[in-house]
Every structure is written in structure tokens, then in C-alpha cells.
Amino acid sequence: MSEHEPLRLVVLISGSGSNLQALIDAQSAPGSPFRIAAVISNRLDAFGLERARRHAIPTAVLDHRDYPSREDYDTALGALIDRFTPGLVALAGFMRILTPELVARYRGRMLNIHPSLLPKYRGLHTHARAIEAGEREHGASVHFVTAELDGGPVVLQARVPVRPDDTPECLAARVLAREHRLYPLAVRWFAEGRLKLADDGAPRLDDQPLETPWLLED
Ligand code: GAR
Numbered sequence: 001m002s003e004h005e006p007l008r009l010v011v012l013i014s015g016s017g018s019n020l021q022a023l024i025d026a027q028s029a030p031g032s033p034f035r036i037a038a039v040i041s042n043r044l045d046a047f048g049l050e051r052a053r054r055h056a057i058p059t060a061v062l063d064h065r066d067y068p069s070r071e072d073y074d075t076a077l078g079a080l081i082d083r084f085t086p087g088l089v090a091l092a093g094f095m096r097i098l099t100p101e102l103v104a105r106y107r108g109r110m111l112n113i114h115p116s117l118l119p120k121y122r123g124l125h126t127h128a129r130a131i132e133a134g135e136r137e138h139g140a141s142v143h144f145v146t147a148e149l150d151g152g153p154v155v156l157q158a159r160v161p162v163r164p165d166d167t168p169e170c171l172a173a174r175v176l177a178r179e180h181r182l183y184p185l186a187v188r189w190f191a192e193g194r195l196k197l198a199d200d201g202a203p204r205l206d207d208q209p210l211e212t213p214w215l216l217e218d
Contacts, residue, residue: 011090014042023183038084040080044063114150115172138162139175
């Protein structure tokens, strides 16, 4: 058992929430250093909300269509997140661009998972773009969130081969399976105090600069 209170984690989703499920499964392990305090979605129909409810995790929906501007939405989102007093905010398929103000509010305590080997293929349709470019290798990355879209310092990655007959769908499934191992590991390291963002903006693992992302092996 951890001698400390588990870190309070708020997870932001927009869709299926399979990465959320991986975090839910990980928090059930004995002595988990984190606990999901809330799941917030910008979409009422996100299946991840159902996943959270099944585990009695508090949920909230904040629909971006109810706000006149991105700034107004993110102000409300920040206030909602703060109600759950998180030690860490995890973006898990939260398909919104965040304002610099919201990102600054959670500097060093907001992670994102992205389905590519960053800095390659920021943004959308990463699997199709990797296939189109003839990549032999693709993967997923966990990074601290900064104001630059998918541009914050990468802390962990997992690689998968791209096969000659891959479609974007089957490549996505292979990457997603790795994401489900990657994200709980990153969150656990953060919760254990092993993973940090230093004042100079560089990530550190076990008090050592993480000059290249830590690579999850098979
Ligand atoms: C995941 O592949 C995640 O990496 C991606 O959305 C999917 C969400 O799946 N995120 C992004 O593309 C963010 N730029 P999930 O809802 O099943 O976890």
C-alpha cells in the first residue's frame, strides 16, 4: 500500500474512452498511486462516460456548443476541472484545441496521449498519413501539454511496425493496444513523483533529464 493519498486524476475525453478504461483498470491494482476523481467530456454521447459510470466515477459533460467562444468554454472547463482538485489532468482522446490560458493553468500537470511518434504527425488522421508517407514504423506518444498543439515535451513512446497491407483502421487498432499500456505507465510515474516537468520546461524522470523519450519495449 502507498503511504500517501493517491494522486487525484481528472480525465478528459470526447469519445470511446478506451484509454480511460486502461486507466480505470490500472487504478484497480492494489496500491495504485492514483485515483480517477472525475471524467469530463465535451460530448454527451461519449461512450467513455458510460465506462466511468460503471465504476462509480463522477462524470460531467461540458458541451462546447453551449459557449460562444473557445475562451469562454475553456474558462468554464478550467473551473469545472478545479472542482475536482486534480493533481494531474490526463487528456485521453479529448478532441479540442486548448487555449494557452488553460494550458498555463495546468503547466507541468497535464498529459496527453497522441497516436503518432511525435514530433511526426501532429494533429488528425495520423495513421492514414503514416501509411501514405510509406513509414515502416508508427506508434504513440505521451507528452506534457504546452500551448503548441501536440508539441509539448514527449516523455514516453511505443513503436509498432507498419505492415505492407495495413489500412488506417488496423494500424490504429495496433497503436491503440500500445496506448493502453503507455498511458497508465506515464500516469503512474507522475503519481509516484518520478516524472516531472522541470522549471526549464524539460521533462525529468527519477531526477534525471529525459533527453529522449522513454521507449516502451514489447
Ligand atoms: C486515441 O488514439 C488517442 O491517442 C487519440 O484519440 C484516440 C482516443 O481513443 N488522441 C488524439 O488524437 C489527440 N490528438 P479512446 O477514446 O478510445 O481512448
